[in-house]
Amino acid sequence: MTPESPRLSKSRILSGLQCHKQLWWRVHEPDAPELVPDAALRNLLDQGSEVGRKAREYVPGGVLVDLPFHQFDNKVAATRDILQRDPPAPAIYEATFLADDSYAAVDILERGPRGYGVVEVKATNSLKPDHIQDVAVQVHVLRRAGLSVERADLMHLNPDCRYPDLSNLFVREDVAAPVEGVLLGIPDEIAAQRRMLEGPLPQVPIGDHCTRPHDCPFLKRCWPKLPDYHVSSLYRIERKRVLEYEANGYATLYDLPSDLELSHIHARQVRAVTAGRMVVEPALARALSEFVSPLAFLDFETVSLAIPRWDGCRPWQNVPVQFSCHVEERGRGLVHHEWLAAGPADPRPALADAVVAACAGARKVVAYHASFERECIRRLAEAAPRCASELQRIEQKLVDLLPLLRKHIYHPDFGGSFSIKRTLPALVPGLSYRDLKIGEGETATLELMRLMFTGDTMPPEERAELRVALLRYCERDSWAMVKMLERLGGLVGGQLELF
Ligand code: SF4
Structure with missing residues (x-):
């Protein structure tokens, strides 16, 4: 270890396990724009922190090392103080250790009769192979710091937990055996990372490791255009x-x-x-006969919460909170219906009522990638049993535009994708999502959560603007289906018979 060598942390060691070149950039270019978390990553990090705090309730009586994230040395000192307390604390949350110039923080460190147990908390619904590496690095650093670590557990979210019974929110799995296996290679790997970091940027060919276990932030630097x-x-x-x-x-x-x-x-x-x-298969005309008027064009937006907060919901379940529906109504043409959750209360009963009312007169309900809408309708039926039979009828009327395109049409501008964002501008020139403030689904999900859970802290104009942006985004999805189906009708030589 030379005096200039940077200290490693658990997260840096883990990124080095994925790719040495990635670690080199993380260490030598810590301010690289690629390393600034985007909104999706920030959301994952925020929800992960919430899960971490919640997990402490399931291992009670511990002492929290309550210091800002980057105060590593202060956290190490505070951990040492807590370990020396008499009587000893049964657990330490965010216990931090330094050994061989490597830091590791432990979500929950439990004191046992013969040593300590490491508990790593993950905001996922299952155990993943990279979690084992994560715990192994912690156990390595703790043992090098002189701590006797006898157990290693992983606490992840339980996909079978259903709100409001959160007593089984977590599943705790003993990972000591696989961790001991991975541990064998950790000292050599850390030594190799240190040697690599003291040299120039290493040459690493691109490959599967660029996206596993996580998308590397430097993909654009390495992958050729x-x-x-x-x-x-x-x-x-x-x-x-x-x-x-x-x-x-x-x-x-x-x-x-x-x-x-x-x-x-x-x-x-x-x-x-x-x-x-564009290539159009002759069978398109017959396939279109399934789309029988009066049609409703239905689209949902959902939110997904690590810790469920509405009855019957599971961790990370997609919960519908918004819909847009263009409906053919006799004598009125196309009528637009929409609904958007206003705050943190359970939106599903009111949303179910609004969907049932909107689709009441439709013979067929058009969706794009209908399995998603089907799932939303089923979730609504569970949450609003009084509407269950009407919702079931709507589900039975679903017809899917996406496989119709996939089986019968290809336009060079699809670019190998049948996502509505690609197919719409190719099929309906002049209509896309580019003119919208919110132009894609992931942003819509994050903004929906912001509106629902922090909307009451926003200035009224900002809140109103966000609401309108979300409404216009969802409306574009159902309108896109209307215009695409019209175009398809034109392609087979007839106009789609809309009221
Ligand atoms: S894109 Fe691939 S090769 Fe390049 S730094 Fe990332 S993981 Fe390494």
């Missing part, structure tokens, strides 16, 4: 197939030989791209 219509743009193509095509000298869809065996969707995609125009 691919040419348009690269073979990787084939719809849902497996990585090993892309590598195979590249190895055979096929870089883009134009290079693929005409006798290459392809799936129907890939063959249509290649035909459309090489011809430079």
